[in-house]
Every structure is written in C-alpha cells, then in structure tokens.
Amino acid sequence: MDNFDVLAAFSALSQQTRLDVFRLLVKAGANGILSGEIGDRLSVRQNTMSANLTILLNAGLVVKERQGRTIRYFANFEALRGLLAFLMEDCCGGNAELCQSVIDEIACVA
Numbered sequence: 001m002d003n004f005d006v007l008a009a010f011s012a013l014s015q016q017t018r019l020d021v022f023r024l025l026v027k028a029g030a031n032g033i034l035s036g037e038i039g040d041r042l043s044v045r046q047n048t049m050s051a052n053l054t055i056l057l058n059a060g061l062v063v064k065e066r067q068g069r070t071i072r073y074f075a076n077f078e079a080l081r082g083l084l085a086f087l088m089e090d091c092c093g094g095n096a097e098l099c100q101s102v103i104d105e106i107a108c109v110a
Helices: 003-013 016-031 035-042 046-058 077-088 096-106
Strands: 062-067 070-075
Touching (some): 003 016, 003 077, 016 035, 016 046, 016 062, 046 062, 077 096
8 A cells, every 4th residue: 555545545534424334344245235235334324335445446445346236335455554544554663572562453353
C-alpha cells in the first residue's frame, strides 16, 4: 500500500457511518452482508448508505458481489492487511519483540 492508498482509506474511514459499516463488515467476515441489511442494522437510509458504500468501494476497503437482484458487501481483508502493514512497517525501530503486544491485540484468536 502506498501513501495515496493509505490516505484514501483514512479519508473513507474518517466518517462515523463509514467506520461503522467497515467494522460491521469486518465482523461479518467471509459471509459479508446484503446492502439493505447493512442500512437496517445501522439505521441508515438506503440512499445515504449507498453513497457511503461507494466511498468505501472507491477506497478499496470493501468489495461487492451481485447476488441476483441484491448486492452483498464484504470487507477487503487484503486492503486491511495492507493498511496495518503500512502503519506497522517501521514499528519499534526493528525490534519486533516490542511490537508483539500490538500484534497480539489485532490477531484473530480462534
């Protein structure tokens, strides 16, 4: 991920509804969520949700898949990994052990 991509991601996430949508999609994992259901869960009107999803799509943070007449949205975990890697790239001056607590905090625990 380069500076431009990171800035686009942060810009997209710097609004409350979009941040809530992204976190909801991250929680949904590989199942994703239908577009209408996202709006229902967050109590956001369809046209407002559509605009916010477009911004997240353009930033590369979400992907969509048409399923008949509906659209299912998913968090783009590759983009999330890229963003986290960019932020952690020079962490702790190369002393990986100092970053372990941060890595443990963001790691998925099964």
